[in-house]
Amino acid sequence: MIQSSLKERAILVDFDGGYYDWHRRDKKVEKDVGSRAGVNSAAGRYKKNIFLDNDIVLHSLRQIVQHAREASNNMTLPWHPSRRLLLNLNFLKHTKMVQEHESAIAEVLEHLDEHWDEMLEGARTSLGNLFVPTDYPNLSDVKAATYIKATFYPIGDDTDIRLSADEEMVERIKEEVRKSASRTYDDAIFHVWEKLYSAVSNAKENLDKVAHGADGRFRTEWYSHLEELVPVLKGLNLDGDKRLDEMADRLSTFLDDHEERQLKRKRGVCKHAASRMEDVYNDLTAVFGPMRQQRGAAA
Numbered sequence: 001m002i003q004s005s006l007k008e009r010a011i012l013v014d015f016d017g018g019y020y021d022w023h024r025r026d027k028k029v030e031k032d033v034g035s036r037a038g039v040n041s042a043a044g045r046y047k048k049n050i051f052l053d054n055d056i057v058l059h060s061l062r063q064i065v066q067h068a069r070e071a072s073n074n075m076t077l078p079w080h081p082s083r084r085l086l087l088n089l090n091f092l093k094h095t096k097m098v099q100e101h102e103s104a105i106a107e108v109l110e111h112l113d114e115h116w117d118e119m120l121e122g123a124r125t126s127l128g129n130l131f132v133p134t135d136y137p138n139l140s141d142v143k144a145a146t147y148i149k150a151t152f153y154p155i156g157d158d159t160d161i162r163l164s165a166d167e168e169m170v171e172r173i174k175e176e177v178r179k180s181a182s183r184t185y186d187d188a189i190f191h192v193w194e195k196l197y198s199a200v201s202n203a204k205e206n207l208d209k210v211a212h213g214a215d216g217r218f219r220t221e222w223y224s225h226l227e228e229l230v231p232v233l234k235g236l237n238l239d240g241d242k243r244l245d246e247m248a249d250r251l252s253t254f255l256d257d258h259e260e261r262q263l264k265r266k267r268g269v270c271k272h273a274a275s276r277m278e279d280v281y282n283d284l285t286a287v288f289g290p291m292r293q294q295r296g297a298a299a
Contacts, residue, residue, distance in 0.1 A: 007154065013152050017066075023049055075235065077191055086152075093235065105148065123136075189241075204278055210263075213267075230255060251280065
């Protein structure tokens, strides 16, 4: 059984996170704008930043939560509408990631403690007539709204079904569970290869542009994406495919051999890196291309 075999080497994780929304709808402004334009106030909405020019700390909290969610998704596989599959190989990495982001949130909230009154006064000055005291929360509300949390669940399978129904009905439900598990398993495997293909394609495209002078700017997003994906790639190898592990090793060596600062400064290094990435891309396409075609035909 697919899921039975996973019970010993994976767990389900429900990652959640939130942050305080510091924007408010201002109906008075909507009414004023509508009146000047000669239209009903319902013609548009106005959302104001209640911490105008004083929201850097709040931006920072949002970024931490968003990055934690992205990092969690990067280490896990789609499995259930609200839960993702985390293989044991990535469990410690995931736990450490959550702890680091929780510490980062705590540090920013401590800063918020010290500067809250300044932020309120600064907002009053920046917003002028748009400042409305009732728009503002208590600091405790902001803290309560900012969090990240990972909840873990065991993996269930058809043997977990307990129904007081006739035997035929139970067997039919078990069969549906097995079929669903098989589809989910296949989807998760495809997701890993698709994610890898997207990262490598993006890397190849950007390196080619810099190496051949089509774009002199070095864009860091693709390199950062590889740095995040490669260390957890083997922990996403659901079916132990050696080809995926080999790709992880090749990309790990690539990152070791080509530091980002070197690629930024030297076009010659970029040309060599582009050539190596093209080889990886071609080999990856040879594997992923048929997968994608088969999936398209089955759809």
